Amino acid sequence: MTKFAAIKGFVFDLDGVIADTxxxxxxxxxxxxxxxxxxxxxxxxxxxxxxxxxxxxxxxxxxxxxxxxxxxxxxxxxxxxxxxxxxxxxKNMDASAILPGIADFLADLKKHDYQLSLASASKNSPLVLEQLGLADYFSARVDPATLKHGKPDPEIFARGAAILNLRPDECIGVEDAKAGVQSINAAGETSIGIGDLQTLAAADINFTSTKDLTLANIEQALA
Known part of the structure; x- marks a missing residue:
């Protein structure tokens, strides 16, 4: 796995990671x-x-x-x-749908000058981010309409690093789905799986809840 100090960017899935869509x-x-x-x-x-x-x-x-x-x-x-x-x-979604700890984590990433991109298969992700009030964090978004392959193919997460002008080994991908973790790993990025440890056993780092997603915990896991 990449050392924590080498990480410059985070590539996020949306559904089940940022919000419970x-x-x-x-x-x-x-x-x-x-x-x-x-x-x-x-x-x-x-x-x-x-x-x-x-x-x-x-x-x-x-x-x-x-x-x-x-x-x-x-x-x-x-x-x-x-x-x-x-x-x-x-239409009923608002900031209350943001998963626990995510708003603080995104603010902390920005504070520490990490680059952020969104790698969601959902064509509705811009609308979701607007409704959640998080659009400003993700000016860099992979357009799923331009992709040739879906997850678990690495294309979407590879693109998530490329639009940040970063190498895959400089990025951490965050997912809650098995296919997403496979995509991150195949792209050559460090993978964080949020959810069931058995289902997401292929992830480099596992957290059962978004509440555990902090820079301190990630640094400890990569030590």
């Missing part, structure tokens, strides 16, 4: 899965975390044995419908 995604996907006649369960919900919209739809269809049941145009229409449901749910 995953609950809105889950509700919207649940609505669509029910419409498609696919049984919803916790395992399927976990599999969708950190995955792009179209890839998430494919996972739902696969779970229901419906992979070849729809045309590409129909799939895109369903993905759009899910997003419309999600945006409607987002």
């Amino acid at each position: 995953s609950v809105y995604h889950a509700q919207a996907w649940h609505q669509l899965a029910t419409e498609l006649g696919v049984a919803w369960n916790d395992e399927l919900a976990d599999d969708l975390k950190g995955v792009s919209r179209m890839d998430s739809l494919e996972l739902i269809l696969k779970a229901g044995g419906k992979t070849d049941a729809y045309t590409q145009a129909e799939k895109e229409a369903y993905a759009t419908k899910k997003n419309d449901n999600y945006l409607a749910l987002l």
Whole structure:
């Protein structure tokens, strides 16, 4: 792992790391899965975390044995419908949705001159950041529409470092999903996994809660 002193930037996922938007995604996907006649369960919900919209739809269809049941145009229409449901749910979001400790952590990173970028698969991340009042922290954002590959491919986190003009080994990536941690590792960055230790065992550093995400704790973990 990279030494703490060499770290110059942090590349963040959004859902489940900065704010609990995953609950809105889950509700919207649940609505669509029910419409498609696919049984919803916790395992399927976990599999969708950190995955792009179209890839998430494919996972739902696969779970229901419906992979070849729809045309590409129909799939895109369903993905759009899910997003419309999600945006409607987002209207109730405000700063209270910021996960514990994250606002203080972001302020501390800025205070210590770390560079920050956002590597979210969500095309709605600018809207979410505005609603949370955190947009000023993330002027550097990876545009998911420009990506060729979704997580666990390293492209999004590699791009997150590149837009900061930093090497991957100068960055720490922060994720709450297994696919996201795999993406960070494959990009050559130091990975922090937030959540279940067993699920995120591949992460270089594990914290069970965002409350534990502090520079002091990271420095200790990299000592």
